[in-house]
Amino acid sequence: MISIGERINGMFKDVRESIKNKDPKAIQELAKKQTEAGATYLDVNVGPAATDPVDAMKWLIEVIQDTVKTPIAIDSQKWDIVEAGLSVVKNDVLINSTKSDPEELDKYMGIAKDYNASLICLTMDKHGIPQDVEKRMEFVMQIVEKAVEHDFPMEKILIDPVLFPINVDQKQPALMFDIFSQIQMISDPAPQRNVGLSNFSQGTKEKRLLARTFLTMGIAYGLNAAVMDVLDKDLMDAAITAEIIMNKNVYSDSYLTAFRK
């Protein structure tokens, strides 16, 4: 499971304040806690309020890297912020994310390759997010074709079929399972399958239960990456257990401990 810890995001007040006051303490604490919780990547998003987002991205990455070696996921839709982030990362890195317009894929796969970065590709383009499986799979095909064209390693692509919040369109979540299955058939090796998990349950009264249940069901269909609250121990334990059930890891009586080693 590729778990992308979502907590270092300017949408959260503590992170916003830290950026504003250039006070690294809260950021470094979050980096440490998420790393200890088993995060594969630490998502870094400056949020909408930062006055100088390019500078903020660089500063965040630098203060995180002063504390932990956990790879960074640069979370931005803005090219200059992504570029700035890449210029300061020291370890493995993930770009979160690009849309699937051909020119966007060219641009992002180009830079990702330059930095040996992994890349989240959303199954959407400038016209918006498709509502059905078929159109999403067309984007998947496009992503895979572009990866072949750019000689981009397929296992470094994380396809995100854009999971809607459950309270926005209840038909959508179930479609994801079909897409996860289909992506695994599209090439060998196949691209990874990612979702934004907290977005899915935002604004609901059972936020954690919904996220946990979706993740568990998704893993049964081949979901293997998520931008998620890694500090939610129940959520992490459910993911680890689901992967054991799917025979992705060797079982042992202390398998939960084993995962956190």
Add this chain to the structure above:
Amino acid sequence: MEIPNVAEKWTSSVNEITIGATKEEGGTREKTITIGGSKCIPFMDFDGSKGRKPVIAMDVYDIPPDDWPETLKKPFADVLNNPAQWAKKCVEYGADLICLKLEGIHPDKGNKSAAETVDIAKSILAAVGVPLIIWGCEHDEKDNEILPKVSQALKGENCLIGVVTQDNYKTLTVTCLADGHSIITLSPVDINIAKQVNILVSEMDFPLNRIVMFQTTGALGYGMEYTYSIQERERIAALTGDKLMAMPVICDVGHEAWRAKEAKSDDKDAPQWGPGEERGPMWETITATSLLQSGVDIIRMNHPKAVAAVKKCIDRLY
């Protein structure tokens, strides 16, 4: 038509472990042995690096073995009473390491004391320059009494000591940690327990890269395929990034192969099976070379003919 590249892309590798310490490193060995490091299924080097060559440890017992057939005793005829001379002979026969099996400390087989055992270990140390493996008698109480003493006496020599199990690991883990030795974790042909023992040992702050796994060995005709398939799964788990399964593997081929009636029967009892001189070593050789394909880093062996044949096989595969 272009032939597709079917090489697997493994993400991880088997841990490397060095056994033995030279004078400069605080020990007295003439050379050290490094095992592990493989980044591929055994010998499929188009997938990735083969890593270090598998090595052979020859067994030396602290008492003359009572169940060895004549064929096996013959190459060691004058030395079975003298572990140091026995070890020397093994090195002449090509042993990369000596495995001192403390059979004689077992309450039913001699109940040797710690002092006697330490003397034996030291005499071997003085007689040969290769690194040592120390193997208890697998009687928990006796092992917990004797092995710490031997471990302390060999401090600085960077030995490999075993075995620990799910139910008995604390004493030896603490000892090996304190004295700087590596450790062997045993599981009874069970991959889940293998992982569990590794977790238990590592929870005592024992470094993962100083553990060697032992899945009790089955000889040809006596469950070898169970050992094979578990070791194969261990290797795949190591290559796919399971840190708790990334340890090198040791097999006890000699003892197991020579327990088989096909190996040990007298010529007069089994004339139809051909001469024991050939049959026994062959049984041991085939067990070893078969298990090599599943992923083994150290093979414990007995008969010099078998050792020579297996070494030749390893050299040709590397």
